[in-house]
Amino acid sequence: MPDEAALRNPGRGLGWRVRAAVAGRVVLATFGAYGVAALSTAFLSLVLPMVRSEAVATATLLSFAIMVGAVVWVFAARTLARAALGLAVPAALLAGGLWLALALVDTAPPA
Amino acid sequence: MRRGFRQSMAWLHTWSGLVTGWVMFCVFVTGTATYYRTDISLWMRPELRAAAVAPGVAAERGAAYLKVHAPKAVSWFVSLPQEDRPLIGVYWLDSFEAPIRQASLDAETGQPTTARATQGGDFLYRFHYELQMMPMLGRWIVGASALVLLVALVSGIVTHRRIFADFFTFRRDRSAQRGWLDAHNVTGVLALPFHLMITYTGIVTLAFTLMPWGIASAYRGDEMRFYVEAGQTPAWRAAAGRPAEALPLAPLVDRARAEVSEPLEMVIVNNPGDAASTVVAVFEEPKGLAHRHPQVAFEAVSGEVVARLGTLKPAAHAFTSFLGLHEAHFAGPALRGLFFLCGLMGSATIATGLVLWSVARAPKPGLAPGFGLRLVRGLNLGTVLGLPIGIAAFFLANRLLPVALEARAAWEGGAFFAAWGLAALVGFARPHGRTWREMGTVAGLLFLSLPLVGALTTDRGLDFVWFDLAMVAIAAGLGSGAWTLSRYEDVRRTRVARTAQTLARA
Numbered sequence: 188m189p190d191e192a193a194l195r196n197p198g199r200g201l202g203w204r205v206r207a208a209v210a211g212r213v214v215l216a217t218f219g220a221y222g223v224a225a226l227s228t229a230f231l232s233l234v235l236p237m238v239r240s241e242a243v244a245t246a247t248l249l250s251f252a253i254m255v256g257a258v259v260w261v262f263a264a265r266t267l268a269r270a271a272l273g274l275a276v277p278a279a280l281l282a283g284g285l286w287l288a289l290a291l292v293d294t295a296p297p298a
Numbered sequence: 299m300r301r302g303f304r305q306s307m308a309w310l311h312t313w314s315g316l317v318t319g320w321v322m323f324c325v326f327v328t329g330t331a332t333y334y335r336t337d338i339s340l341w342m343r344p345e346l347r348a349a350a351v352a353p354g355v356a357a358e359r360g361a362a363y364l365k366v367h368a369p370k371a372v373s374w375f376v377s378l379p380q381e382d383r384p385l386i387g388v389y390w391l392d393s394f395e396a397p398i399r400q401a402s403l404d405a406e407t408g409q410p411t412t413a414r415a416t417q418g419g420d421f422l423y424r425f426h427y428e429l430q431m432m433p434m435l436g437r438w439i440v441g442a443s444a445l446v447l448l449v450a451l452v453s454g455i456v457t458h459r460r461i462f463a464d465f466f467t468f469r470r471d472r473s474a475q476r477g478w479l480d481a482h483n484v485t486g487v488l489a490l491p492f493h494l495m496i497t498y499t500g501i502v503t504l505a506f507t508l509m510p511w512g513i514a515s516a517y518r519g520d521e522m523r524f525y526v527e528a529g530q531t532p533a534w535r536a537a538a539g540r541p542a543e544a545l546p547l548a549p550l551v552d553r554a555r556a557e558v559s560e561p562l563e564m565v566i567v568n569n570p571g572d573a574a575s576t577v578v579a580v581f582e583e584p585k586g587l588a589h590r591h592p593q594v595a596f597e598a599v600s601g602e603v604v605a606r607l608g609t610l611k612p613a614a615h616a617f618t619s620f621l622g623l624h625e626a627h628f629a630g631p632a633l634r635g636l637f638f639l640c641g642l643m644g645s646a647t648i649a650t651g652l653v654l655w656s657v658a659r660a661p662k663p664g665l666a667p668g669f670g671l672r673l674v675r676g677l678n679l680g681t682v683l684g685l686p687i688g689i690a691a692f693f694l695a696n697r698l699l700p701v702a703l704e705a706r707a708a709w710e711g712g713a714f715f716a717a718w719g720l721a722a723l724v725g726f727a728r729p730h731g732r733t734w735r736e737m738g739t740v741a742g743l744l745f746l747s748l749p750l751v752g753a754l755t756t757d758r759g760l761d762f763v764w765f766d767l768a769m770v771a772i773a774a775g776l777g778s779g780a781w782t783l784s785r786y787e788d789v790r791r792t793r794v795a796r797t798a799q800t801l802a803r804a
Contacts, residue, residue, distance in 0.1 A: 231672055232512035235612065242527035243512040244613040248620070250509045251445065251501050254402045258449045259456075262310045285515065294518055 211267045219274040224250045226281035233288040240292035306457040312655065314453065318446035319652045320681045321429075322643060325440055327685055328426040329500075332419065332639030333626060333634055334768075336382035339418030341697065341765045342696045344756040346413050349384045349405035353555065354548030359408030360386045361547055363401070364570070368392070372537075374567040378385040379405040385413075415706040416696055421714070422689070427504070434507070441504040448497050454486065475657050482650040485643045492640035493647065499624035502617065528614045532595040532605035535574050538678045542573035544598040554594040557606075562679070563591065573599060575699035588615055589622035649682045653783060679725030680718075684739045686776055688718030690744035693769075697748075731783070738780015745773035 221261035232239075257274060264270035331338065340346065351359075360376030368374065368390040377387035386403040402411045417424075428436030452718060486493065506521065517524050525531040547565065555562055558581045565580040575598035579589050581764060588610065595605040622628060626637050656674050661667050667675070695713035699706055721737060749766035 204429040213518050225509065228509055229511040229515035232516040238527070238611065239516050240524055241611050241613040243516050243524060244528065246512045247505050247509055248502065248613070248617060250512075251498065251505075252449065254445065255452055257450060259307070259310070262453075263306050289515065292516075294516055 196249050208267050212261055212270060215267070215271055215274065216258045216261040219271070219278070220254050220261060223257050223274055223278050223281065224254035226278055226285060230281050230285040230288060233286070233292045264280070304456060311450055311453040311457050315450040315648075315651050316655050318443045318450060319648050321443040322447045323648045323652070323681050324429070324685055325426055325443070325500075326570060326641060326645040326648060327698075328422045328605075329496075330638055330645060331689070332423045332426050333638045333641065335419035335423050337419070337765060338422065339420065341752075341762050342384060342416045342418040342693075343385075343413045344752075344758050344762075346384050346411075348381060349379055351379055351405045352548075353378050353562045354551040355407060356386050357547045357551050359405075360388045360565070361567065361570075363403055363408055364388055364390055364487075364567075367401070368399070369571065372569060374570050376565045376567075377563055378564065380736030381562070392601065397736040414696070414701045416710055417705075417707050419589050421692065421711060427457075427500075430715075437504055437507050441508045444497055444501050444504075445508070448501065451490075451497060452492055455490070458483070458487070475654065478650055478654040478657055482654055485650060486647040489640045489643040492637070493644050495623060495659075496641070499620045503622040503624055505617075508683075517648055527608060529607055529610055530590065530614065530618075532576070532578060532607060533595060535568065537569040537572040538574035540573050541571050542575070542599045544571070544575055544577075547577065547600050550577050550596050550598075550601060552581055554581075554596075555600075557594055558592045560584055560592060567598065570598075571659055575599065576604060583622070583627055585628065587619040587622045587628055589618045589625060589627065590615075649678075652678045652682065676722075676726035679733060679737065680722030683734070683741050683776070683780065684718045684721035684725060686741045686772070687721040687737070687744060688714045689793060690741060690748065693748055694744065694751060697751045719760060734780045734783045738776055738783070741780070742773040742777030745769045745776065754800055 228246045230251040231249065232243045235242035235245055237245070261270045264273055270296055320449070356378045357376050360378075361374065363386075364374045364376070370371035371390040371392055372394060373391045375387075375389040377389070379386055384405055386405050386408065387400065388403060389398050389400040391398055395666075402413075403409060404411045421430075424430060427440050429439060430436070467803065501508065510519075510521075513519060513521050513524050522531075522534060526533045529775060544567075547567075551562065551565060558579075560581040560583070563582045566580065566582040567575060569575045576595050577598045578593055578595045580593050583589060583591055590610055591607075593605070593607040594603060595607075596602065597604055626634060629637060652674070656671060656678060659671050659674075661671070675783070692710055695710045699709055699713075703709060721740075724737065725733060746769070748769040752762060752766065
């Protein structure tokens with residue numbers, strides 16, 4: 188992230204390394220945080236212990252708080268690699284859980 | 299990040315706030331105006347007077363029009379005249395994929411209204427969440443910007459170590475930048491609960507556009523089924539494919555009204571003319587936060603009740619309460635006024651934040667501003683003053699365009715965008731302190747002219763006195779704000795070094 192001198196003089200004193208790191212975090216915050224929020228919504232909608240429509244409403248209401256939390260994490264983490272790892276682990280767990288839930292939970296419309 | 303949590307959040311606040319600021323300023327201003335959407339619509343249709351027509355009769359008048367003009371539609375919607383909207387609104391869908399079509403009917407005659415063609419307050423309302431673009435594109439831009447604003451709000455809160463002290467801090471005289479920072483903090487912190495609430499609930503109004511994955515996984519993408527199971531809409535009955543004579547609407551409507559105490563808002567006819575047609579009476583929301591409409595659905599041919607929708611389960615209730623909080627339909631005049639003021643403060647927080655970014659980066663005396671700074675200054679001027687100029691032009695066009703003009707409603711929208719575009723061009727051509735003063739004066743004069751132009755072009759006497767007073771207040775606010783701002787942008791030039799330090803610390 189830019190140091191204070193760079194913050195005072197945007198566009199000056201920013202090496203390409205810093206620029207790339209910032210761009211990396213922006214991309215990670217946009218797509219990574221959305222991905223985690225989307226996976227958690229899909230997963231929780233299937234597994235929350237309530238009626239299906241209630242689970243969807245709860246999971247969707249929560250999703251935006253989860254996304255903001257993930258964005259804050261991406262910009263607060265010490266390095267880009269740590270930030271990426273911090274999203275990748277929950278994303279992998281959620282994706283695995285979602286895959287299981289899709290196989291086990293009956294989502295067919297009533298006949 | 300190397301420099302600790304608070305600094306990284308300060309950086310995040312600065313940049314997320316900047317990129318989302320222009321869109322969100324427009325969304326806040328038009329959303330704040332939308333608290334008075336019906337008042338704006340009444341002002342924009344001065345030919346209309348309150349009409350006393352029984353709901354059942356009005357429903358039949360609307361259906362009679364639709365029978366002639368949309369006999370093959372899959373759904374008819376008839377919105378009934380209300381005190382603040384003395385018209386019958388008819389809407390219909392030719393198919394589920396087709397865009398919704400509509401007409402406004404005179405409540406007394408059931409014929410198309412002779413009032414001037416205008417979108418009224420709906421223009422600003424639609425702009426608020428679709429930016430008058432292709433609906434899905436506009437909603438995604440607004441929704442994504444709102445998510446970025448939520449990030450800016452959260453990181454802004456973290457940035458403040460002295461959130462309570464900031465209530466009482468306004469160091470106008472210390473330095474130009476300090477003054478702007480304090481103005482940003484005062485308007486931001488004072489109405490902070492509102493800013494957080496309105497941003498989160500606003501995102502929730504677009505929830506299934508932005509985050510359709512719960513419905514995708516649990517309902518295999520069948521959104522309709524979700525709303526049916528959540529108790530928010532009656533189940534859709536497929537058409538039988540053979541025609542049948544439906545019962546008259548008025549007795550059905552009266553039976554529904556005997557069950558529900560709220561005023562009737564809309565009557566829906568699904569599959570009109572078909573043997574499996576249904577009639578749904580939709581009522582206004584009962585007192586309380588939740589945005590949910592009691593509904594009674596009938597078989598159109600037999601008159602049998604097929605569904606009654608009222609109470610919701612907890613999560614659906616919470617969800618609809620978020621929508622209700624955002625729209626503030628529950629608010630009486632005093633609370634509505636408070637919401638309006640909070641919306642103005644939100645707009646001011648965004649505007650001062652945008653200006654603060656440019657003031658903090660003003661070049662040293664004698665140096666030319668870089669491309670980024672010129673861009674931000676131009677966008678700031680074009681947005682913060684350009685949008686109000688567009689709105690004033692929109693209102694003026696409503697009074698000045700000939701009533702019988704072809705495509706009149708579109709011309710009003712054209713006036714809005716033309717005036718805004720012109721103002722933005724001026725802002726880019728000369729993004730200086732003086733331009734703030736001049737454009738602010740122009741914007742103020744435009745709003746000030748509205749009561750006068752209104753009095754000269756209509757015969758409604760003092761019917762719109764509250765609207766006129768609001769226009770004068772807006773004129774005063776714009777004028778004085780722009781003058782103050784231009785002074786600071788000029789004074790600022792000599793204090794670069796110190797203010798840059800304060801920003802880094804802030």
